[in-house]
Amino acid sequence: ATMEPIASELWLLNRSVEKAEGDAMDLTHASVLRNSNMTIQAGTIEDSAGSDVIVFTPSVSPTRADWKRSDLAIGNREILEGWLPRLAELSPNAVLIVVTNPVDVMTYAAIQLTGFPPERVIGTGTLVDSIRYRSLLSAELKIHADDIRAYILGEHGDDQFAANSVAMTGGEKFIRSETAQRLFQKTVNLGYEVYRRKGYTDYGIALATMTIVDSIAYDLRHTMPVSVMVDGFLGVNDVCLSLPAVIGRQGITRILHPPLSDEEADAFRGCAAKVRDAIDLMAGCVQ
Numbered sequence: 001a002t003m004e005p006i007a008s009e010l011w012l013l014n015r016s017v018e019k020a021e022g023d024a025m026d027l028t029h030a031s032v033l034r035n036s037n038m039t040i041q042a043g044t045i046e047d048s049a050g051s052d053v054i055v056f057t058p059s060v061s062p063t064r065a066d067w068k069r070s071d072l073a074i075g076n077r078e079i080l081e082g083w084l085p086r087l088a089e090l091s092p093n094a095v096l097i098v099v100t101n102p103v104d105v106m107t108y109a110a111i112q113l114t115g116f117p118p119e120r121v122i123g124t125g126t127l128v129d130s131i132r133y134r135s136l137l138s139a140e141l142k143i144h145a146d147d148i149r150a151y152i153l154g155e156h157g158d159d160q161f162a163a164n165s166v167a168m169t170g171g172e173k174f175i176r177s178e179t180a181q182r183l184f185q186k187t188v189n190l191g192y193e194v195y196r197r198k199g200y201t202d203y204g205i206a207l208a209t210m211t212i213v214d215s216i217a218y219d220l221r222h223t224m225p226v227s228v229m230v231d232g233f234l235g236v237n238d239v240c241l242s243l244p245a246v247i248g249r250q251g252i253t254r255i256l257h258p259p260l261s262d263e264e265a266d267a268f269r270g271c272a273a274k275v276r277d278a279i280d281l282m283a284g285c286v287q
């Protein structure tokens, strides 16, 4: 996905310089086959100065087979602390995209550690869950996934929910559709299902991240479910969760407020309480 020539320069930073160098070489070779003049290099944090967009993905590795995203919180908070203040200092006007899990908790930490306005910090959130859901719906309904307006919202984790009361294709709503309920149940575990088979997930999240970068780079104003600082919607504040948001050159240009059903609104508040607890727990562990 990094092959699309949407920038003049791409810098890869990693704790392992060799890994960054290897990726930069491989991507540079591949870019010969694209209509690209983007330079791709491994660099130090200082090389990132003046970046327009920063994609943050470093992570500790899971330590047990049946891991949950939340297990990574403490270790990854430390990685954020090690990188983000300096990255923000070097690129004070950048839009930051957070991929590192647990992504909602990390997006919140990223806003704190960079001091960026929340509009310029975007977590990939449930975008990847939503494309998984749309992919299943598309296969079942035999309708192109582009034409299926369906969002998974809330937490990028076990408590996420499908906002089926506002989901539709061709103007037909999904409310109380048995198919939608069944496919949502499948969606929640799909990330872990892919992980169990191949040891990581990459294509879906890479293209999801590129969709966000595209919308920033070209000021496309696409709407997508991403993790944002919630702005009082349904009484929820001071926590990052996924809502449909409009993304442009300045980052989040607007957060949308879909008319959720009572059940969905409860699920959203449940996600808020859970992510809030995780943020508090992390704050207690890492000083």
Ligand SMILES: NC(=O)c1ccc[n+]([C@@H]2O[C@H](COP(=O)([O-])OP(=O)(O)OC[C@H]3O[C@@H](n4cnc5c(N)ncnc54)[C@H](O)[C@@H]3O)[C@@H](O)[C@H]2O)c1
Binding pocket: 013, 014, 015, 016, 019, 057, 058, 059, 060, 061, 072, 079, 082, 098, 099, 100, 101, 102, 103, 124, 125, 128, 156, 200, 201, 202, 205
């Ligand atoms: N939000 C989503 O939808 C989504 C989807 C897939 C993966 N993820 C998350 O993205 C993260 C990365 O996943 P991955 O599969 O690429 O993991 P990975 O283990 O393959 O890569 C992690 C990278 O981080 C680097 N790293 C580790 N510690 C570092 C440090 N202190 N400073 C700089 N670099 C450091 C490692 O060298 C490695 O290259 C994980 O947290 C994963 O859970 C999120």
